[in-house]
Amino acid sequence: MAYDKFSKITSPAVPLPVENVDTDQIIPARFLKAVERKGFGDNLFRDWRYNKDGSPKADFPLNNSKYSGKILVAGKNFGSGSSREHATWAIYDYGFRVVVSSFYADIFKNNALNTGLLPVVVSPEFLQKIFDAIEKNPDAEFETDLKKQTFTILETGDSEEFEINPYKKHCLRNGLDDIDYLVEMKEEIAAFEAAS
Amino acid sequence: MEKKTLFDKIWDAHVVKEVAGGPNVLYIDRHLIHEVTSPVAFLGLKTRGLKVFRPELTTATPDHNVPTENQHLTIVDELSRHQVEMLKRNCEEHGIFYHDLQSDGHGIVHIIGPELGLTQPGMTIVCGDSHTSTHGAFGAIAFGIGTSEVEMVLASQCIMQPKPKKMRITVNGELKKGVTAKDIALYIISQISTSGGTGHFIEYAGSAITSLSMEGRMTLCNLSIESGARGGMIAPDETTINYVKGRQYAPQSEEWEKAVARWQDLKSDEDAVFDTEYAFSADDIEPMITYGTNPGMGIGITQKIPATNGMQGSDKNTFLKSLQYMGYSEGEKMLGKKVDYVFVGSCTNGRIEDFRAFAGFVKGRKKAENVTTWLVPGSQKVEKQIRAEGLVEILEAAGFELRQPGCSACLAMNEDKIPEGKYAVSTTNRNFEGRQGPGARTMLASPLTAAAAAVTGVITDPREML
Numbered sequence A: 001m002a003y004d005k006f007s008k009i010t011s012p013a014v015p016l017p018v019e020n021v022d023t024d025q026i027i028p029a030r031f032l033k034a035v036e037r038k039g040f041g042d043n044l045f046r047d048w049r050y051n052k053d054g055s056p057k058a059d060f061p062l063n064n065s066k067y068s069g070k071i072l073v074a075g076k077n078f079g080s081g082s083s084r085e086h087a088t089w090a091i092y093d094y095g096f097r098v099v100v101s102s103f104y105a106d107i108f109k110n111n112a113l114n115t116g117l118l119p120v121v122v123s124p125e126f127l128q129k130i131f132d133a134i135e136k137n138p139d140a141e142f143e144t145d146l147k148k149q150t151f152t153i154l155e156t157g158d159s160e161e162f163e164i165n166p167y168k169k170h171c172l173r174n175g176l177d178d179i180d181y182l183v184e185m186k187e188e189i190a191a192f193e194a195a196s
Numbered sequence B: 001m002e003k004k005t006l007f008d009k010i011w012d013a014h015v016v017k018e019v020a021g022g023p024n025v026l027y028i029d030r031h032l033i034h035e036v037t038s039p040v041a042f043l044g045l046k047t048r049g050l051k052v053f054r055p056e057l058t059t060a061t062p063d064h065n066v067p068t069e070n071q072h073l074t075i076v077d078e079l080s081r082h083q084v085e086m087l088k089r090n091c092e093e094h095g096i097f098y099h100d101l102q103s104d105g106h107g108i109v110h111i112i113g114p115e116l117g118l119t120q121p122g123m124t125i126v127c128g129d130s131h132t133s134t135h136g137a138f139g140a141i142a143f144g145i146g147t148s149e150v151e152m153v154l155a156s157q158c159i160m161q162p163k164p165k166k167m168r169i170t171v172n173g174e175l176k177k178g179v180t181a182k183d184i185a186l187y188i189i190s191q192i193s194t195s196g197g198t199g200h201f202i203e204y205a206g207s208a209i210t211s212l213s214m215e216g217r218m219t220l221c222n223l224s225i226e227s228g229a230r231g232g233m234i235a236p237d238e239t240t241i242n243y244v245k246g247r248q249y250a251p252q253s254e255e256w257e258k259a260v261a262r263w264q265d266l267k268s269d270e271d272a273v274f275d276t277e278y279a280f281s282a283d284d285i286e287p288m289i290t291y292g293t294n295p296g297m298g299i300g301i302t303q304k305i306p307a308t309n310g311m312q313g314s315d316k317n318t319f320l321k322s323l324q325y326m327g328y329s330e331g332e333k334m335l336g337k338k339v340d341y342v343f344v345g346s347c348t349n350g351r352i353e354d355f356r357a358f359a360g361f362v363k364g365r366k367k368a369e370n371v372t373t374w375l376v377p378g379s380q381k382v383e384k385q386i387r388a389e390g391l392v393e394i395l396e397a398a399g400f401e402l403r404q405p406g407c408s409a410c411l412a413m414n415e416d417k418i419p420e421g422k423y424a425v426s427t428t429n430r431n432f433e434g435r436q437g438p439g440a441r442t443m444l445a446s447p448l449t450a451a452a453a454a455v456t457g458v459i460t461d462p463r464e465m466l
Helices: A086-094 A106-115 A124-136 A166-174 A178-183 A186-195 B006-013 B039-048 B078-094 B109-115 B130-138 B147-156 B181-192 B214-227 B238-244 B253-263 B313-326 B352-362 B380-388 B391-397 B447-456
Strands: A008-011 A013-016 A071-074 A098-101 A118-121 A142-145 A150-153 A158-161 B015-018 B024-027 B030-033 B058-060 B124-127 B141-144 B158-161 B165-172 B200-205 B231-233 B276-281 B288-290 B298-300 B341-344 B372-375 B423-426 B441-444
Touching: A013 A124, A071 A124, A086 A106, A098 A124, A106 A118, A106 A166, A106 B147, A124 A150, A124 A158, A178 A186, A178 B039, A178 B147, A178 B158, A186 B015, A186 B024, B006 B015, B006 B141, B006 B200, B030 B109, B030 B147, B039 B078, B039 B147, B109 B124, B109 B130, B109 B214, B109 B380, B124 B130, B130 B141, B130 B214, B130 B231, B130 B238, B141 B231, B147 B158, B165 B181, B181 B214, B181 B276, B181 B288, B181 B298, B200 B214, B214 B231, B214 B238, B214 B352, B238 B253, B341 B352, B341 B447, B352 B380, B352 B391, B352 B447, B380 B391, B423 B447
Parallel strands: A013 A071, A071 A098, A098 A118, B030 B058, B030 B124, B124 B141, B165 B200, B165 B276, B200 B231, B341 B372, B341 B423, B423 B441
Antiparallel strands: A008 A142, A142 A150, A150 A158, B015 B024, B024 B158, B288 B298, B288 B441
16 A cells, blocks of 8 residues: 655654553444545544543533644554554554554554554653653644654654564665555565475 | 573564564564454555565454354344455455354454464464463464564565563462362462563463363463563473364374474473573462452452552552542452352353353352353353253253353453442453453353353352352
8 A cells, every 4th residue: 555755754743641552442342343544543542532422521621722733743562462463554554654652562563564654662751751742732843854864842852762673674764664665575475385 | 502492482483584683584474463453454554555475474353352242143233244245355354354243263363363273382372452362272373463473474474573582480289179270370470460470471380280281371371461461371291282183274193293393392392591580389279269450369268358558659559549440448348249240251251161160160050140240161162061061051050041152251351341330250361440341340260160150140259169
């Protein structure tokens, strides 16, 4: 699935200071019935975001007009549970391009990278600094620089490097995906099959 | 020679290529698909003009969405029906074997794989479902993947994966009466937390593990993902070989002998090094129950919900948010708490042994009037076995009915939803907010503990009634 090439993103951030956010919260199972990858953003965090009658819950960050931006900042162990890639589709479709946390579940991280959503891992201390910066000024801007692998709180200049494997970095920067790579390898794969 | 773990041996034998500065290209022996996470992958193939590379290595069945009543009729929910029809059509178009509703091979993907002999020691097995870890019980590397990865497997029979770290969890000793594989799993997760296994693949070892049946081993490996691990595995032994022998897709005659010889080597070398090790004693494990909104929030059934003394900041807030959702308070006992629903089923505990345990417990007793129960076999074969063993008569005499196979209330994608605010003792794998229906409150437990709740109407220690 093609996605936008990723370079540098400068934007305010939306805080979600909750730990262990599982993918059932990101997108509940009853919204997984589509057969195409579109429209999932409408149901992102559905049960935290809306009341039963469909009205928005005022205290949920996504419904708070003071928060905006392409960066979602969440508590540790983000994306645990179900392997549903729909969770990363929903986050991407809503308009986020970066998720920041101190710890992710493995499958979520893989899915995010395959979706063109950058999962930035920062230290717990730096994560707190980001939450504090948003709290102090909801319009505060943050810079995600994939080339330099840095995440910066622009108001204070505080910055932290993040890790990403070089292959995935290359894919994200060029809008490539693994399927392109694997399809090119078919002969090698057939040779592997013959040898085993 | 380099000492290898069981995981290393299987992984290394499946690496087609190591990408510089990146993941491994890993060959997949068996791919399972279902209706929910596959349609976008097939659409991707179509967009790229690709065919399925090795259709004979993928097996399909609809499970997540399907009703558990009247499966002979058209599926009422339009979106569910469309997804199921789409799976069937995609399989027909690409030559993939499809186990239709009501056919002998139908059921939850992780139940039918082992039943049909598709799951074998030494294999790499993936599926767009996190509980693919179940198949690790056979000494296979099995893990859940996302839809992009499903597309990769369809397109190339490979996926790109970084090699995880290795963890060994050893549980020695003899399980006490009334303690099951489910309790071992919930105990481990309560000790290492829902992120303790992240980045790792687990090997389970020790006398309490090797004494488990294949059904018990599948329950344990199934729940590996709830500790954050990609999967869990157990070295194959005689129990494994006896289970696989003679199954539909298992190797036959000469091929069988060769396979068994190959499987003998599938164990960790004596001095193999694991990145992380844990050891627990079977003596410390009692029947477990969860009180919160993640599977790590579990306690022995006679214990009290932990107090927040010593917790700080966001840890404390997250914990209290969870208790508030459940309608519980810190320091409360779980015993005697009200139960509205009991659900027995899922890829975690929907096998014949689970229904034997439940039926054995309720035999000669009566369902509590305040409790609604849903008993959902994991597959057609499980349902047939339940009937063949006369368990249906026992269940019916006690006031219980059997439904038809599927994932059902485990994730509530079909009509089987626990109503808002209601309490359910569930033999499933996740007690997340809203998992079993918007506002539903789930307590995870073994089939025995579920049976005790079903006949008493409250959380009850099953050991008191054995």
